[in-house]
Amino acid sequence: MTDFPSAASIRSAHGLVGRTREIQDIIACLAAGRHVLVEGPVGVGKTVLVQAVVRSLGRPFSRIDGDGRYTEAKLVGSFDPPTVLAKGYIPTAFTPGPLVRTLRDGGILFINELNRMPEGVQNVLLPSMDEQRLEVTNLGTIHASRGFAIIATQNPREFVATGDLAEALLDRFEHVRLDYQDEDEECEIVRIRTMHHPSPEITRACVRMVRATRNDPRIRRGASVRAAIAMADLAVQLDGDVHRAANLSLPTRIELMEDRDLPDILSNLKKKVSGSGPLSPRWT
Secondary structure, eight states, rough: OOOOOOOOHHHHHHHHOOOOHHHHHHHHHHHTTTTEEEEEETTTSHHHHHHHHHHHHOOOOOEEEOTTTHHHEEEEEEEHHHHHHHSSSOGGEEEEEHHHHHHHHTTTEETTTGGEEEEEEEEHHHHHHTEEEEEETTTTEEETTTTTTEEEEOOTTSSOOOOOOOOHHHHHHHEEEEEOOHHHHHHHHHHHOSSSSSOHHHHHHHHHHHHHHSSTTTTEEOOOOHHHHHHHHHHHHHTTTTHHHHHHHHTTTEOOOEEEEEHHHHHHHHHHHTSSSSSSSSSO
């Protein structure tokens, strides 16, 4: 992989915390000429990680975001109707979409939340992944230039508004899994990403509160480090009151089991976290 940047250089250039193994895995897949599917819960940094890797490669790239309304024409491109009426299906009447552009340029197509795409749009990707070419009606065959690759992300299937990718599409991807990082790394992420410079004690209390939501049987889906960043910024504005900050930042970022009382859960988590180490933020 001598033509590819190192994980350390990518981390340094883009301010990433940890993720050395995952960066190396993505680079290895690209060096082998493979397409990559990065999977993990909301908020673990899939998009940040992929964009850091792609930008470090110096290749052309296009990003599209998964949306149930996204169409095949947006992905591939389309002909301009007035030009077609006047001159027919000439190449200059065609406006290429992101798939055609990256095929021609030998670039990387980054698809964020691929499993939110309609099945028909997903199927358009198969020939370009499998055969390195794409047939476009009235235009002809688009052959992939050297370096073309697709990197996609997806949330696990239990998340709302996601679906299962077809087996045929999954078979064309290599799989890189992103899980939540350890406590120290999440504290470092909060330190870097917050706007208002919380104390180390507030930072760790917020991270521990968020991490506790991931293991509570009353919570179906816990919060990510994104919630800890918001909580820490809020706690600074609230004179260090982490519990009050949690009441503001967690309700939109966790999913409860049915018939559960959020204030009671947060109070319970506060007691667990406030007694878990030598921390001194306010828990009023």
